[in-house]
Amino acid sequence: METQPADPNFEAKVRDSFARQGAMATVGARLARVAHGEVEIEIDNLPAVRQQHGFVHGGVVGMIADSAGGYAGFSTMPPGSTVLTVEYKMNFLNPAAGARIAARGRVVKTGRTLVVCAVDVVSIDGGRERPCATMLQTLMAVAGKPDAPPA
Amino acid sequence: METQPADPNFEAKVRDSFARQGAMATVGARLARVAHGEVEIEIDNLPAVRQQHGFVHGGVVGMIADSAGGYAGFSTMPPGSTVLTVEYKMNFLNPAAGARIAARGRVVKTGRTLVVCAVDVVSIDGGRERPCATMLQTLMAVAGKPDAPPA
Amino acid sequence: METQPADPNFEAKVRDSFARQGAMATVGARLARVAHGEVEIEIDNLPAVRQQHGFVHGGVVGMIADSAGGYAGFSTMPPGSTVLTVEYKMNFLNPAAGARIAARGRVVKTGRTLVVCAVDVVSIDGGRERPCATMLQTLMAVAGKPDAPPA
Amino acid sequence: METQPADPNFEAKVRDSFARQGAMATVGARLARVAHGEVEIEIDNLPAVRQQHGFVHGGVVGMIADSAGGYAGFSTMPPGSTVLTVEYKMNFLNPAAGARIAARGRVVKTGRTLVVCAVDVVSIDGGRERPCATMLQTLMAVAGKPDAPPA
Numbered sequence: 001m002e003t004q005p006a007d008p009n010f011e012a013k014v015r016d017s018f019a020r021q022g023a024m025a026t027v028g029a030r031l032a033r034v035a036h037g038e039v040e041i042e043i044d045n046l047p048a049v050r051q052q053h054g055f056v057h058g059g060v061v062g063m064i065a066d067s068a069g070g071y072a073g074f075s076t077m078p079p080g081s082t083v084l085t086v087e088y089k090m091n092f093l094n095p096a097a098g099a100r101i102a103a104r105g106r107v108v109k110t111g112r113t114l115v116v117c118a119v120d121v122v123s124i125d126g127g128r129e130r131p132c133a134t135m136l137q138t139l140m141a142v143a144g145k146p147d148a149p150p151a
Numbered sequence: 152m153e154t155q156p157a158d159p160n161f162e163a164k165v166r167d168s169f170a171r172q173g174a175m176a177t178v179g180a181r182l183a184r185v186a187h188g189e190v191e192i193e194i195d196n197l198p199a200v201r202q203q204h205g206f207v208h209g210g211v212v213g214m215i216a217d218s219a220g221g222y223a224g225f226s227t228m229p230p231g232s233t234v235l236t237v238e239y240k241m242n243f244l245n246p247a248a249g250a251r252i253a254a255r256g257r258v259v260k261t262g263r264t265l266v267v268c269a270v271d272v273v274s275i276d277g278g279r280e281r282p283c284a285t286m287l288q289t290l291m292a293v294a295g296k297p298d299a300p301p302a
Numbered sequence: 303m304e305t306q307p308a309d310p311n312f313e314a315k316v317r318d319s320f321a322r323q324g325a326m327a328t329v330g331a332r333l334a335r336v337a338h339g340e341v342e343i344e345i346d347n348l349p350a351v352r353q354q355h356g357f358v359h360g361g362v363v364g365m366i367a368d369s370a371g372g373y374a375g376f377s378t379m380p381p382g383s384t385v386l387t388v389e390y391k392m393n394f395l396n397p398a399a400g401a402r403i404a405a406r407g408r409v410v411k412t413g414r415t416l417v418v419c420a421v422d423v424v425s426i427d428g429g430r431e432r433p434c435a436t437m438l439q440t441l442m443a444v445a446g447k448p449d450a451p452p453a
Numbered sequence: 454m455e456t457q458p459a460d461p462n463f464e465a466k467v468r469d470s471f472a473r474q475g476a477m478a479t480v481g482a483r484l485a486r487v488a489h490g491e492v493e494i495e496i497d498n499l500p501a502v503r504q505q506h507g508f509v510h511g512g513v514v515g516m517i518a519d520s521a522g523g524y525a526g527f528s529t530m531p532p533g534s535t536v537l538t539v540e541y542k543m544n545f546l547n548p549a550a551g552a553r554i555a556a557r558g559r560v561v562k563t564g565r566t567l568v569v570c571a572v573d574v575v576s577i578d579g580g581r582e583r584p585c586a587t588m589l590q591t592l593m594a595v596a597g598k599p600d601a602p603p604a
Contacts, residue, residue, distance in 0.1 A: 022201045023208035026177060050173045052298055057174035058236045059217045063210025070209075085209045086416060087440055089240035089391050089542035091569050091589055093562045108587065109546045113415060114388060114442070116544050116587075134561065134569075136544055136589050138389055138440065140416070147203055237567060238591055240391040240542050242418050242438055244411045259436065260395045264566060265539060265593070267393050267436075285410065285418075287393055287438050289540055289591065291567070324503045325510035328479060352475045354600055359476035360538045361519045365512025372511075387511045391542035449505055 001107050005036045006078040013079075014039065014071045017147050021067070029064050031071075037107040039071040044100055045123075056096035058133075061103070061121055065090060065135045068105035069117035073139040074147075076110050082147040086114070088137035096132050098123035105137075115139040153261070156187045157229040164230075165190065165222045168298050172218070180215050182222075188258040190222040195251055196274075207247035209284075212254070212272055216241060216286045219256035220268035224290040225298075227261050233298040237265070239288035247283050249274035256288075266290040304412070307338045308380040315381075316341065316373045319449050323369070331366050333373075339409040341373040346402055347425075358398035360435075363405070363423055367392060367437045370407035371419035375441040376449075378412050384449040388416070390439035398434050400425030407439075417441040455563070458489045459531040466532075467492065467524045470600050474520070482517050484524075490560040492524040497553055498576075509549035511586075514556070514574055518543060518588045521558035522570035526592040527600075529563050535600040539567070541590035549585050551576030558590075568592040 007013065011034045018024060018031045024041075027049050033040035041064045043049060043056070051057040066085055074083040101123050109116040119135040158164065162185045169175060169182045175192075178200050184191035192215045194200060194207070202208040217236055225234040256270040270286040309315065313336045320326060320333045326343075329351050335342035343366045345351060345358070353359040368387055376385040407421040421437040460466065464487045471477060471484045477494075480502050486493035494517045496502060496509070504510040519538055527536040554576055562569040572588040 017203045020203040021208060022198045023178075023211050026199045027174075047173045048177045052168045052171040053233070057172060057214065058221075059210070059214025060174050062213040062217065062239075063208065066210045066213065067208075082204070085243055087240065087242040087389065087438075089238065089589060091238040091561075091591065092236055093569060108544075109584065116546060118587075131562065134571075134589065136389075136542060136587065138544065238540065238589075240438060242410075242440065244418060259393075260433065267395060269436075282411065285420075285438065287391060287436065287540075289393065319505045322505040323510060324500045325480075325513050328501045329476075349475045350479045354470045354473040355535070359474060359516065359520075360523075361512070361516025362476050364515040364519065365510065368512045368515065369510075384506070387545055389542065389544040390515075391540065393540040394538055 001037050001076060001110050006076060010036060010075040014075050018071065024067060027060050027063060032102065034075065037072055037076050039068050039075060040102055040104045041068045042100055042102045045098060056101050058092055061096050061101060061133050062090055064103040065119040065121050065133060068103035069119040069135060069137040070139060072105035072107050073115035073117050076107055076115065077141045081141045081143045082145045084140045084142055086138040086140050088135050090133055090135040092133045093131045096123055098125035100124040101132060113140060115141065157227060161187060161226040164298065165226050169222065175218060178211050178214060183253065185226065188223055188227050190219050190226060191253055191255045192219045193251055193253045196249060207252050209243055212247050212252060212284050213241055215254040216270040216272050216284060219254035220270040220286060220288040221290060223256035223258050224266035224268050227258055227266065228292045232292045232294045233296045235291045235293055237289040237291050239286050241284055241286040243284045244282045247274055249276035251275040252283060264291060266292065308378060312338060312377040315449065316377050320373065326369060329362050329365060334404060336377065339374055339378050341370050341377060342404055342406045343370045344402055344404045347400060358403050360394055363398050363403060363435050364392055366405040367421040367423050367435060370405035371421040371437060371439040372441060374407035374409050375417040375419050378409055378417065379443045383443045383445045384447045386442045386444055388440040388442050390437050392435055392437040394435045395433045398425055400427035402426040403434060415442060417443065459529060463489060463528040467528050471524065477520065480513050480516060485555060487528065490525055490529050492521050492528060493555055493557045494521040495553055495555045498551060509554050511545055514549050514554060514586050515543055517556040518572040518574050518586060521556035522572040522588060522590040523592060525558035525560050526568040526570050529560055529568065530594045534594045534596045535598045537593045537595055539591040539593050541588050543586055543588040545586045546584045549576055551578035553577040554585060566593060568594065
């Protein structure tokens with residue numbers, strides 16, 4: 001990864017894009033941290049995001065992990081490009097219990113077209129953290145395409 | 152996969168378990184089909200489940216795919232056991248556009264402890280289907296554990 | 303996938319490239335079939351490719367599966383480009399026993415830059431086939447780069 | 454992961470098992486380091502393990518990574534059990550160039566049945582290291598089965 005951001009405006013563009021994701025609001029996800037190549041997304045463990053055992057649904061864990069990695073990668077991309085998830089793989093390590101779930105994405109490798117990210121998901125309860133899931137993800141930078149739907 | 156279901160009551164147990172997943176209701180997911188070793192889950196492409204480009208969020212696609220595979224596997228498990236997702240890997244093939252998204256899970260291999268499933272996700276518009284994503288997933292059957300949270 | 307090959311010379315280029323892979327000769331791999339978007343690679347189950355239980359080593363299974371998918375993708379790429387494996391994920395379904403192991407790669411989706419392939423690996427003994435592993439793989443077409451090392 | 458090895462004899466059992474893998478000898482792999490929950494495997498970049506561009510074949514990289522993770526997991530398992538690879542996913546980050554390739558596996562999570570490992574592969578040239586690939590892997594401990602083929 002380059003030390004200098006390719007887009008000095010990276011934080012604003014990540015926050016703007018996140019704000020346009022209806023799905024993130026639907027599951028109550030918050031953008032907890034945006035740095036160059038690192039993004040953290042959090043949710044509270046509420047009934048609306050649970051599975052049948054009372055833990056946060058693995059799909060919701062995957063959702064915030066996918067977005068945390070995707071925005072970590074997007075923060076390193078040049079202005080005027082958008083980001084697509086090519087694929088990801090996720091291992092579930094412990095139930096997503098606890099009051100809060102945080103997904104922390106970081107860039108592992110940036111190429112001209114592809115960016116590889118890793119995401120660690122932890123459950124947080126009373127200041128104690130426990131590993132919950134880990135993701136390996138491939139993103140693509142798509143140049144000349146704005147990061148927004150047609151008006 | 153065995154031809155005979157290990158649990159003759161498999162359809163009811165899948166439907167009961169799905170009904171207890173708050174997260175599925177939150178994204179508007181429906182159980183479209185339950186067969187032995189095959190489950191289909193659908194959602195409508197509504198603003199509440201979209202990302203910043205106006206397509207269904209990849210995380211939501213992952214959510215219904217994870218559940219479709221998980222319940223396909225669960226349908227083959229003996230009574231008195233529950234299902235956990237060990238891991239999955241997902242490739243996104245085309246944007247989740249169209250009016251409706253359907254995730255079709257099927258069992259690839261059942262072992263004593265582990266079940267491997269494949270899930271195809273398609274977008275459906277005006278009766279026309281287009282591949283959207285494909286998932287390869289590993290599940291674990293956990294014996295002696297009811298498929299429900301403590302009351 | 304396009305019905306017409308982007309490179310009418312696809313079979314010769316796949317066979318030439320395969321012949322230059324020292325690693326394939328080292329494990330005794332053969333190119334059993336080359337079609338547009340489909341490639342099959344075989345090995346015999348000999349001591350030189352086994353692991354500690356007497357089956358073919360999972361890494362060797364991965365090797366021929368990676369190549370079968372890679373060449374299936376390469377067969378659909380235009381002249382003057384080469385192929386790189388971006389990533390793959392593999393599930394092992396049954397031990398790689400039997401006299402012969404065959405990896406059958408096929409293209410799932412072709413894009414301008416990326417190609418997604420699926421590979422099924424079977425063990426073959428006395429005319430009977432058994433699923434051995436399944437792979438999901440992402441490839442990249444690299445234009446303007448010959449498929450050979452500098453002389 | 455437990456701090457105390459479940460098998461005090463873990464190093465000898467890993468070395469014995471490795472020595473029985475014909476496939477490792479075939480590609481010239483060496484066991485460079487065995488610790489509790491961490492194993493490193495190395496190969497030299499020789500023509501016999503190369504692909505058509507002159508780099509080490511991705512399949513061989515996968516082979517030593519699979520084994521490094523597998524033995525890292527095996528080192529934490531109790532006596533009298535053996536290890537199976539359930540699945541893995543691998544991202545290729547940079548060409549496997551350089552004089553030597555090292556795969557470093559480490560345990561991420563141990564459960565009663567399943568162990569999750571991560572493996573980093575680097576290429577080494579003149580004392581300089583470069584990331585080459587990264588793997589996320591799921592293993593299964595199989596109890597009551599010796600780690601050797603029938604005599």
